[in-house]
Amino acid sequence: VPVPGQARGPDDPPAPARPTLAQVAAVSGVSLKTASRALNGEPNVAAATARKVQEAADLLGFRLNGIARELRRGAMSTLVGLVIGDLGNPFYARLANGIERELRSRGLQLITASTDEDPAAEPPLVNALLQRRVRALLIVPSSEDHAYLAPETRHGVPIVFVDRPPVGLLADAVLLDNRAGARAGVAHLLEQGHRRIALVGDYPWLSTNRDRVAGFGDAMRAAGVADWRALVHEGAHDAASAEQGVAELLGSAAPPTALFTTNNLITTGALRAVRGHRPPVGIVGFDDLEHGDLLDVTVVAYDAEEMGRAATRLALARIDGAAGPSRTVTMPTRLRVRGSSRPAAHPI
Amino acid sequence: VPVPGQARGPDDPPAPARPTLAQVAAVSGVSLKTASRALNGEPNVAAATARKVQEAADLLGFRLNGIARELRRGAMSTLVGLVIGDLGNPFYARLANGIERELRSRGLQLITASTDEDPAAEPPLVNALLQRRVRALLIVPSSEDHAYLAPETRHGVPIVFVDRPPVGLLADAVLLDNRAGARAGVAHLLEQGHRRIALVGDYPWLSTNRDRVAGFGDAMRAAGVADWRALVHEGAHDAASAEQGVAELLGSAAPPTALFTTNNLITTGALRAVRGHRPPVGIVGFDDLEHGDLLDVTVVAYDAEEMGRAATRLALARIDGAAGPSRTVTMPTRLRVRGSSRPAAHPI
DNA sequence: CTGAAAGCGCTAACAG
């Protein structure tokens, strides 16, 4: 219930201009600098003066202008920029969450820009963030060449790549051990007796996808499946296209007995497609799912939030002046075996 | 592969100070203002001059200082602030995604701050955002009194409340029809023959929870279940506590035959607790789940991303000068019936 | 303990 007299809405008269420090100083009868000192809690201000200034500030509804302050203090904000695909993808959301948490502990704030995975959208967004003088930049790159960022690193803006490595640029990065993770997941399916394992993958130009396909190949070759390339089906980029792709695979002449899906969205689509299918189709997916336990699906898991934190720590270290060569942190994955990788119904 | 000579890393010598517009002007042999015009694509600049300036800028690695620009242009940024619980919750992530998309179409950028649902964390975060002179503020409030924001609305910063209404303040808001949604969900369970339906709820002081409990009461009373209050179990705030709570309920002397869970996290916990339980326990949950279709769970659904967009539109309208009384947009919910609300095994 | 002056990097007015 709104408190009459205190509460008020957007219906009231237009905005009076915001009071400035000069006005606060005038009202409280001190100089600009004294007002500044008082409001910033600096020492060497008489208690009575400080109180007077504070009262004037409250009366006027004064709020320090952070833009002016930053300009004066050297045009460096307390903002850290993040460029990602889209926040709607749980992976990105968890990543952003980890980053935000780590930043918060340092009094920094996160500013997010989404590319929708459009490579052309990346440079303008990065540019907008740099223009805003972000303290550091975290990027899950969608573009294929990052040489355009070189002038920036030269001016001391730390840039950290997350999930996908930089191309044409040396920079800090936090990556996953995609190849080993995929290899372990596929090896597990092979151990269960599967041989005709189809890989359902994302766009082939994504480095993560390439590495996961490579891991798939490693495992298949090791198991003596020579024609594994014929089992690779790339090009899905969301749950819907993955679902359709898997449906087609299952309807083909020699359907796979198991699937290796290279990311969370594709796994979701695949799960939809195989629902109720007889005989059951084995599945191992890369990326943990929101409800992976309830869906009883075997996954190659890792801690996306920790990835975000690790990337942030790299950036913070650079902000703190850490020099030295660029570092790459590779995060491990862990095979989380659940019901979906059940023994093949019809081992060959 | 890094391109030698172009690529470089953080290992190189310390950051030369960033060049300013004055330096670009000096190098290209024009005045400050001409350089400004050229770089901003303003008219009335000779093509040759523009080129010269651009070259100097590229050479120096010049990047316009957005902070100085904003200060000069009136100390109003192109930032919109969002204060939410945490990005890790899929609901918040979807909301943020919708907001970000809507903002992007207007060239505005999103800055996010998480409270972790801690009421005390809210005011400082809001303050930090206002100090940064955000163009508008979107809040999913966790605090219980928003009178402290009154001075801000008076200075023309549009504030929009999302998901939960403001208290002690008149402001625009986008809310859900929680009560009707809950009523419909519970009515559906009643229609399936359930009578002993337990509500598993969040903290009782959350307005959304209160409204959903009220809707539960509406439906139960209408069905003649007088002692419905005894079936209300509030206080869960995450999946783990909900799981434990439900496990206890199911182990009690007179276990419920069905559950109404008041948000996504609680539904997840409940699903874990009832897994494999005999006889099966009916479930209707508020909030759609990431994999609701695969989990075959009946939910009271709504479009969280659209909620974010609607809230952003309200804010944009105010930015564009819309006056008038504060508006509240109430978004409808939709009962999405799936398998988990199966007929009661033992109707009373 | 307090104040006056200078200036962060840029753009808005006004001249030329």
Next chain:
DNA sequence: CTGTTAGCGCTTTCAG
């Protein structure tokens, strides 16, 4: 088409 002057709101010298 181009240049000069002023000043956004604040903090930082440097003097009292």
